[in-house]
Amino acid sequence: MTKVRVRFAPSPTGELHIGGARTALFNYLFARRNSGTFVLRIDDTDLERSKEEYTEKLMEALQWLGLEWDEGPFYQSNRLNEYISEVNRLVAEKKAYRCYCSVDELAAGRELARKENRAYLYPGTCRQHFPEEDDHRSKAGIKPAIRLLTPEDGETIVYDLIRGEVHFDNRGLDDFIILKSNGQPTYNFASVVDDLQLKISHVIRAEEHLSNTPRQVLCAMALGYQLPTYAHVPMILAPDRSKLSKRHGATSVEEFRNLGFLPEALINYMALLGWSPGAEDGVSELIGIEHMIELFSLARVGKTAAVYDTDKLTWMNGQYLREYDLDRLAEAARPFFIKHGFLRENPGEMELHFLKAVIAVVRERAKTLIELAEKSFYFYSDDFAYDQKALDKAFKNKGVAAILLDIAGLLKALNTFDQNVTETVFNEYCAKNNISPGKVIQPVRLAITGLGGGPGLFEIMELLGPARTIRRIQQAAASIRNTPQ
RNA sequence: GGCCCCUUCGUCUAAUCGGUUAGGACACCAGCCUUUCAAGCUGGCAGCAGGGGUUCGAAUCCCCUAGGGGUCACCA
Numbered sequence: 001m002t003k004v005r006v007r008f009a010p011s012p013t014g015e016l017h018i019g020g021a022r023t024a025l026f027n028y029l030f031a032r033r034n035s036g037t038f039v040l041r042i043d044d045t046d047l048e049r050s051k052e053e054y055t056e057k058l059m060e061a062l063q064w065l066g067l068e069w070d071e072g073p074f075y076q077s078n079r080l081n082e083y084i085s086e087v088n089r090l091v092a093e094k095k096a097y098r099c100y101c102s103v104d105e106l107a108a109g110r111e112l113a114r115k116e117n118r119a120y121l122y123p124g125t126c127r128q129h130f131p132e133e134d135d136h137r138s139k140a141g142i143k144p145a146i147r148l149l150t151p152e153d154g155e156t157i158v159y160d161l162i163r164g165e166v167h168f169d170n171r172g173l174d175d176f177i178i179l180k181s182n183g184q185p186t187y188n189f190a191s192v193v194d195d196l197q198l199k200i201s202h203v204i205r206a207e208e209h210l211s212n213t214p215r216q217v218l219c220a221m222a223l224g225y226q227l228p229t230y231a232h233v234p235m236i237l238a239p240d241r242s243k244l245s246k247r248h249g250a251t252s253v254e255e256f257r258n259l260g261f262l263p264e265a266l267i268n269y270m271a272l273l274g275w276s277p278g279a280e281d282g283v284s285e286l287i288g289i290e291h292m293i294e295l296f297s298l299a300r301v302g303k304t305a306a307v308y309d310t311d312k313l314t315w316m317n318g319q320y321l322r323e324y325d326l327d328r329l330a331e332a333a334r335p336f337f338i339k340h341g342f343l344r345e346n347p348g349e350m351e352l353h354f355l356k357a358v359i360a361v362v363r364e365r366a367k368t369l370i371e372l373a374e375k376s377f378y379f380y381s382d383d384f385a386y387d388q389k390a391l392d393k394a395f396k397n398k399g400v401a402a403i404l405l406d407i408a409g410l411l412k413a414l415n416t417f418d419q420n421v422t423e424t425v426f427n428e429y430c431a432k433n434n435i436s437p438g439k440v441i442q443p444v445r446l447a448i449t450g451l452g453g454g455p456g457l458f459e460i461m462e463l464l465g466p467a468r469t470i471r472r473i474q475q476a477a478a479s480i481r482n483t484p485q
Numbered sequence: 486g487g488c489c490c491c492u493u494c495g496u497c498u499a500a501u502c503g504g505u506u507a508g509g510a511c512a513c514c515a516g517c518c519u520u521u522c523a524a525g526c527u528g529g530c531a532g533c534a535g536g537g538g539u540u541c542g543a544a545u546c547c548c549c550u551a552g553g554g555g556u557c558a559c560c561a
Contacts, residue, residue, distance in 0.1 A: 011561045046560055103559065110558085119487040119557070145559050163490070172488055172557085180559040187561045211489055211556035234491080234554095241553065269497090272510090276498055285497090285510055302498080305554060309496045312511040322524080365523040390521090426520090441520040453522025 004036025005201045008062075008069070009191065011043040012054035015252035016061040017244055018308060019206060019236040022270040026233055027204050028067045029271070029296040039198060040072035045190050050077075061253040065263045066289065074198070076190050083185040086193050086223060087146050087178060095222045096178060098144035099126040121174035122147070146179035148189075148215075148222060156214040161202075161231040161298050168214040176215055192216045196225040204298070207232045207305070231298050234274050235305045250310070260336060260369030262324065264288065265317040273306040286319055318367035329363065330356045336373040342380040354379075357463055361455045378449040379463060382472065390452025394442040395480055403440055404447060404477040408470050417466045419458035426458075447476030 008024040010016065016024075031038035040062070044050035059073065090096035106122070113120035127149070151170045158166045178189035185193070195203060210232045220227050238248040250256055256266055268287055277287060277295045287295070321329070330352065337343040343351060358379045359372065366372040378384060386395070394400070410425050411417075430437050445457050448469055454460065461469045 009561095013561070043561060049560070099559090101559095106559085114486085117486055121487095121557090158489095166489070168489075174557095177559050182559075184559085186559070191561085206555095207490065208555050209561095212561095214489095232490085237554075239496085243554080272497065274497090278499080283509085304491060304498095306498090307496060309511070312497065315511055318524090367523095394521095436520090438520050445521065451522080455522085457520065 002201050003199075004031060004034040005039060005199055006031050006036060006204055007039040007041050007072075007195070007198065007200050008067075009041040009043045009194075009205075010058055011046060011049075011187075012051055012058060013046065013049040014054060015254050016058050017251045018253065018256070018270060019244055021061065021065060021067075021253050021266075022236060022273060023204065023206055023233060024062060024067050025065070025267060025270055026275070026296075026298075026301070028069075029293055030202065030204060030298065031070070032293040033296045036201070037070045038068075039074070039200070040069035041074045041194060041198070042072075042076065043187065043191065044075060044077045045184055045187055057254065061257075064257060065253065065267055071198075074194070076185075076194065079190075079194065080184070082197065083179070083190055083193055084183070087185070087189070090148070090178075090222055091146060094149070096146050096148050097126060097175075099147045099175075099177070100142055100144050101125055119172070121172075122176070124175055127175065143181040143183075145177045145181045147175040148178050148219060150175050150218055156217050158210070158213045158217060158230055159227075160210070160213075161229060162234075162301055162303060163210070163232060166210065166213075173214060173218070178219065188212055188215045189219055192219040193223070195228055196220060196223065200228050202231060203228045204231045204233060207235050231301070233301055234303055236273055237305050237307045239307055239309070241305075241307060256313075260371065260373075261313065261317050262320050262332060262369075264324075265313065265320040268292075268320075269313045269316050273308060275301045286316070314367050321363050321366060321368075321372070324363075326356055326360060330359055333359060333369050333372055336369045337376070340373050340377070340380075342373065342376065354463075361459050361463065364455065375454070378451075378460075382468065384450040386446055386450050386476075387452055390442075390446050390450075393452060394446045395476075397439070397443075400443050401477045401480040403435070404443055404473050404480070407440065407444060408473040408477070411466060411470050411473070414466065417462060417469075419456075419462045422461050423458045443476070444473060448472040 006027045008020075008027045010020055010024075028038050030036070040059075042055055042058075044055070055073070062069070087096065091098070109123065110120045126144075126147070150173050154170050156168045156170055156173070158168070160166055176188065177186055179185050194200075213230060213232075217227060236244065238244050238251070240248075244251045250259055253266070257263075267289060268285075271287065271292055272285060275296070277283075277292075278300065324332075334343060334347075334355070337355060338345060343355060347355070358376050362372055362376050366375055406429065407426070410429060411422065414421060414425070426437065426440060429435075430440055441457050442452070445454065445460075446452060448464060449460060
């Protein structure tokens with residue numbers, strides 16, 4: 001068996017989106033599952049659109065997701081000599097030829113084909129002009145592009161692990177350009193040279209590349225190398241079933257990160273888009289990366305494009321949020337708390353300790369880190385309005401202000417303020433006055449949090465401490481008295 | 486338009502060689518639990534794109550139609 005070597009080869013023309021990230025994930029899982037090597041390559045042959053900052057962001061996103069690569073990054077822009085020498089070889093072997101057709105000429109041909117409603121194929125104008133005849137043109141300073149000489153009939157077959165044999169009629173393939181007149185290789189060529197020279201055993205990539213694969217197969221055959229095995233994974237579509245783009249809201253890994261999703265949740269969610277672990281009944285879909293590596297197989301990758309659904313991602317994130325290691329969660333949540341002004345840029349020991357305590361309580365009802373921070377506001381600010389619905393429910397009863405004042409008085413008399421003590425105080429008060437606990441707890445909750453729901457009241461009070469708790473209860477009582485019923 | 490791929494609940498998916506009341510998850514609805522809100526538990530709603538074959542029997546195999554997606558550049 002040849003050693004498994006796979007690659008993820010993004011072009012640095014934008015942020016890493018969920019489709020690319022999932023392709024990277026599948027490559028990673030496949031490599032790990034088969035004790036292979038995961039190579040990162042940056043396909044930056046398009047000088048116009050490639051940007052270094054995107055390369056940085058791409059790598060940052062991969063690292064954040066935990067998809068560590070074993071080799072690379074290799075840059076196509078650094079490998080120009082390899083491509084040129086391979087192109088020269090093909091020209092020398094008469095498997096490729098110089099083309100002097102102008103861009104305008106070609107565009108006109110395409111335009112005509114479009115008008116006549118037929119597919120455009122390069123007519124092979126320059127096929128006959130083998131080297132000698134080109135001399136005078138090159139002397140005139142015209143730079144040629146190089147085209148691959150492709151077969152006129154027969155078929156090219158792509159062997160795909162997910163789709164089986166895919167046949168392409170060679171009559172539908174023309175002599176495409178492998179080296180542009182500016183001296184840069186085209187994607188189809190550079191990619192093949194790299195895959196071959198890097199000894200990639202399996203090319204796992206998105207389905208959008210399937211139609212280009214016969215061209216790559218032709219390149220590889222002309223170059224005389226052994227072909228890698230292909231696996232074209234289904235696309236991830238936007239909710240409107242179209243290809244992902246900016247107008248679809250959050251699509252990039254970075255955006256999901258900023259929206260408060262955890263990398264493990266995103267990984268878990270993406271893995272299930274197209275791949276299925278086998279789905280026996282009652283088996284959880286919550287799968288950590290290690291378990292995923294054990295279970296992964298391309299045979300269980302489906303053929304249908306998936307529409308991503310943020311609801312399920314959100315649910316999954318909530319699941320991870322609850323189980324996460326508290327220290328790591330606090331670390332991940334920090335920026336979100338800072339953004340709300342709940343935390344300083346360089347918080348001290350005490351603040352971090354308090355942060356963890358708050359998170360431990362609030363995370364039970366948050367699904368994203370944004371929500372986690374938002375739902376923690378009353379631990380950091382006295383300045384909040386009462387929720388109207390909760391107010392109508394909890395503050396409307398006649399004796400509420402008096403009850404609040406009673407409670408404030410009882411709390412004030414306490415030496416210790418932990419949740420066991422305060423709960424006992426509440427219970428005794430209710431029993432003595434024959435009031436149901438809810439009639440006391442809910443108004444107090446509203447007084448100290450402004451909300452009708454949330455964590456256990458006694459947990460909140462302990463975290464908040466006696467001073468703030470009592471003050472808020474007294475203020476609530478006062479505001480009820482001052483409001484005409 | 487040519488070529489290529491695809492088609493199971495709203496969404497993600499399962500159903501190894503054709504025989505299942507077509508299963509699970511998210512979302513949604515209801516109930517239970519609870520000081521509340523979540524979580525959790527229980528139950529419910531909901532699908533084989535359509536039409537022909539083949540077969541005793543088809544979600545599963547074949548053909549056609551429809552729909553979706555991809556690709557056809559001196560982009561990747």
